[in-house]
Amino acid sequence: MVEFKPNHLVRVKREQMFAFTMLSLAAALTVLILLAIVFYVMAQGLSVISMEFLLEEPRKMGTEGGIFPAIVGTVYLVGLIILIAAPIGVGTSIYLNEYMPDGRFKSVLRFATELLAAIPSIIHGMFGFLFFVIALGDYTGGWSILSGALTGVVMILPIIIRASEEALRSVPSNLKEGSLALGTTRWYTIKKVVLPLALPGITTSVILAIGRVIGETAAFLLTIGGSLLMAASVFDGARTLALHLYLVAMETGNVQMAFGTGAVLIVLILIINFAAAALFKLLVKRFSA
Amino acid sequence: MKFQKERNNKNNIEEAIVKVILFIMALSSIISLGLITFFVFNEGLPFMIGYGITDFIFGTTWNPTEQVYGIFPMIVGSVIVTIFAILVGAPIGIAVAVYLVEIAPPRVTKIVKPAILLLEGIPSVVIGLFGMVVIIDVIRRLARGPLADYLPAGYQTGYSILAGVLILAIMILPTIISISADSIRAVPKEYKEASLAMGSTKWQTLFKVVVPAAKSGILAAVILGVGRAIGETMAIIMVIGNSVQLPIPGWEAVFAPVRTLTGNIALEMGYAGPEHRQALFATGIILFLFIIIINSITLLLRRRGT
Numbered sequence: 001m002v003e004f005k006p007n008h009l010v011r012v013k014r015e016q017m018f019a020f021t022m023l024s025l026a027a028a029l030t031v032l033i034l035l036a037i038v039f040y041v042m043a044q045g046l047s048v049i050s051m052e053f054l055l056e057e058p059r060k061m062g063t064e065g066g067i068f069p070a071i072v073g074t075v076y077l078v079g080l081i082i083l084i085a086a087p088i089g090v091g092t093s094i095y096l097n098e099y100m101p102d103g104r105f106k107s108v109l110r111f112a113t114e115l116l117a118a119i120p121s122i123i124h125g126m127f128g129f130l131f132f133v134i135a136l137g138d139y140t141g142g143w144s145i146l147s148g149a150l151t152g153v154v155m156i157l158p159i160i161i162r163a164s165e166e167a168l169r170s171v172p173s174n175l176k177e178g179s180l181a182l183g184t185t186r187w188y189t190i191k192k193v194v195l196p197l198a199l200p201g202i203t204t205s206v207i208l209a210i211g212r213v214i215g216e217t218a219a220f221l222l223t224i225g226g227s228l229l230m231a232a233s234v235f236d237g238a239r240t241l242a243l244h245l246y247l248v249a250m251e252t253g254n255v256q257m258a259f260g261t262g263a264v265l266i267v268l269i270l271i272i273n274f275a276a277a278a279l280f281k282l283l284v285k286r287f288s289a
Numbered sequence: 290m291k292f293q294k295e296r297n298n299k300n301n302i303e304e305a306i307v308k309v310i311l312f313i314m315a316l317s318s319i320i321s322l323g324l325i326t327f328f329v330f331n332e333g334l335p336f337m338i339g340y341g342i343t344d345f346i347f348g349t350t351w352n353p354t355e356q357v358y359g360i361f362p363m364i365v366g367s368v369i370v371t372i373f374a375i376l377v378g379a380p381i382g383i384a385v386a387v388y389l390v391e392i393a394p395p396r397v398t399k400i401v402k403p404a405i406l407l408l409e410g411i412p413s414v415v416i417g418l419f420g421m422v423v424i425i426d427v428i429r430r431l432a433r434g435p436l437a438d439y440l441p442a443g444y445q446t447g448y449s450i451l452a453g454v455l456i457l458a459i460m461i462l463p464t465i466i467s468i469s470a471d472s473i474r475a476v477p478k479e480y481k482e483a484s485l486a487m488g489s490t491k492w493q494t495l496f497k498v499v500v501p502a503a504k505s506g507i508l509a510a511v512i513l514g515v516g517r518a519i520g521e522t523m524a525i526i527m528v529i530g531n532s533v534q535l536p537i538p539g540w541e542a543v544f545a546p547v548r549t550l551t552g553n554i555a556l557e558m559g560y561a562g563p564e565h566r567q568a569l570f571a572t573g574i575i576l577f578l579f580i581i582i583i584n585s586i587t588l589l590l591r592r593r594g595t
Contacts, residue, residue: 012490012493013490015490015492016490016491016492016493019492019495019496020392020492022384023384023385023387023388023392024388024392024393026380026381026384026385026388027384027385027388027389027393027397027401029381030381030385030401030404030405030408030462030466031400031401031404033408033459033462034404034405034407034408034411035404036419036423037408037411037415037416037419038407038411040419040423041415041418041419044422087314088314088317091310091311091314091315092311092314092315092317092318094311095308095311095312095314095315096315099308099311099312100315108319109315109316109318109319111588112318112319112322113318114584115322115580115581115584116318116321116322116325118513118516118520118580118583118584119322119325119520119577119580120519120520120521120522120551120576120580121520121522122520122522122551122554122555122573122576123325123329123520123573123576123577123580124325125555126328126329126554126558126569126570126573127324127325127328127329129558130328130329130332130570131324131328154321154325157317157318157321158318161318185300185301185303185304186304187303187304187307187308188300208410211410214412215410215411215412215413215414215415216412217412217413217414217522217523218522218523218551218555221523221555221559222555222558222559242412242414242415242523243414245412245414245415245418246414246417246523246527249414249417249418249421249527250526250527255418255421255422258418259418262412262414262415262418265412265414265415266411266415269407269410269411269412270407272410273403273406273407273410277403
């Protein structure tokens with residue numbers, strides 16, 4: 001017979017209340033940290049942002065003038081990386097999911113993808129520096145947007161592969177089997193049934209990969225050259241917004257101008273996050289109807 | 290019928306071509322991994338062996354102009370900052386995950402979840418810049434004010450292990466939260482219901498049943514956080530001071546400026562001569578080994594989990 005102790009109940013209740021308060025405080029702290037960073041950077045950055053800041057070339061190492069070449073560099077880089085990485089990444093995930101039988105080689109490929117994702121971006125940068133900048137320098141232009149982009153492709157591939165695999169896996173197998181039972185080829189089924197249904201997930205993964213590229217610095221620090229000048233082609237050196245922020249903050253110590261670039265970056269990331277969510281909803285509605 | 294056959298042939302050829310193309314694409318990640326490993330080891334390993342592996346790893350002086358390359362202070366820097374960032378970040382992250390999955394009303398989840406996603410998306414240089422201005426300022430005031438009499442002058446700049454720990458703890462939060470939340474969500478409902486039916490409170494159920502059941506997933510989340518922390522480069526360079534020295538043992542070490550393995554590579558690669566560059570690649574090998582060990586542990590954990 002268990003003795004009924006009213007005090008015990010009170011204590012247990014109090015314990016629960018204390019624990020729940022602590023847990024919600026942890027969540028509140030996380031949100032607060034985010035808000036602190038976002039608002040501080042925006043408040044500091046907005047004071048230097050103007051049309052001139054966005055559309056002019058930097059003067060005196062970026063302590064005066066604008067960030068236009070860095071914007072152009074970022075756009076070039078993102079475009080090139082997605083152009084190369086998205087087809088390869090989606091292709092890989094299709095092969096792994098739809099063609100390849102389970103087995104040792106498949107798990108080796110998966111493990112390689114995971115390890116590639118775990119490699120710190122500075123090591124990607126070192127590799128890109130040796131391989132794309134130096135070894136292939138005659139073809140890539142040495143420190144250039146192209147070298148940076150190829151390095152970025154290696155870095156971003158596992159992210160796209162993993163996310164589109166998830167999207168492909170979410171396609172119900174009875175739809176696939178139904179299509180195959182009608183006598184279509186596997187590729188036809190993939191084109192007409194699997195890809196349209198997986199499209200929302202794949203698109204979101206690509207957009208989030210864009211966000212990752214915009215935020216990345218270490219991999220490009222050693223490969224893209226950091227030139228302040230406007231890039232005329234992908235064989236020229238350039239800098240991205242994130243790299244510009246870093247170089248301005250660390251080399252000139254002009255924190256105010258760095259905050260300006262930081263505010264632009266935060267706005268971009270916000271737009272990308274919203275776009276990913278909105279596009280996902282839109283595509284789901286369109287293709288699942 | 291003839292037409293049908295031709296079409297079939299055409300389809301079969303297309304199918305075969307597509308399959309080959311996709312197969313080649315699928316090799317991309319293993320080829321990339323092979324190339325990275327080859328290039329980094331090929332450049333760094335001969336140097337490391339020539340210089341002496343123990344001298345390189347345990348040497349306490351790093352002076353490229355004198356051809357002295359000891360990376361022990363950097364290993365210590367990376368390890369200390371990572372351990373303390375985990376000690377700060379992991380409990381908070383796990384708490385947020387438990388809160389999100391089990392306690393938070395949908396209204397709150399709707400705010401917290403996108404906030405975590407956004408925190409993950411903020412570029413590390415932006416977090417670094419925030420740290421460099423706001424966090425460093427607070428620590429500097431502390432070090433130059435009430436603690437000024439106890440700290441050596443070099444420890445009063447604000448650029449310190451403490452700053453690095455705080456920045457890294459913030460940066461690993463999203464990783465730890467999202468992965469532990471997944472594993473908490475995967476705990477079978479029956480476990481919870483059985484515990485509640487026995488008359489335990491919700492908190493007792495969470496603490497004694499749900500979290501232990503999600504243990505291996507949470508551990509994997511923490512280890513992944515370790516990987517992120519040890520590999521982080523830009524934000525850490527901006528706040529940690531980057532001086533190559535072993536912190537003095539004792540509580541003062543909290544305020545010591547140190548350099549990490551990643552920082553060493555990023556700061557010096559730009560102007561390194563041939564031998565110096567090889568030494569930096571050797572630094573990269575050590576970092577690489579850390580990452581491989583960490584990932585093998587996650588792999589083992591997952592095997593045991595399933």
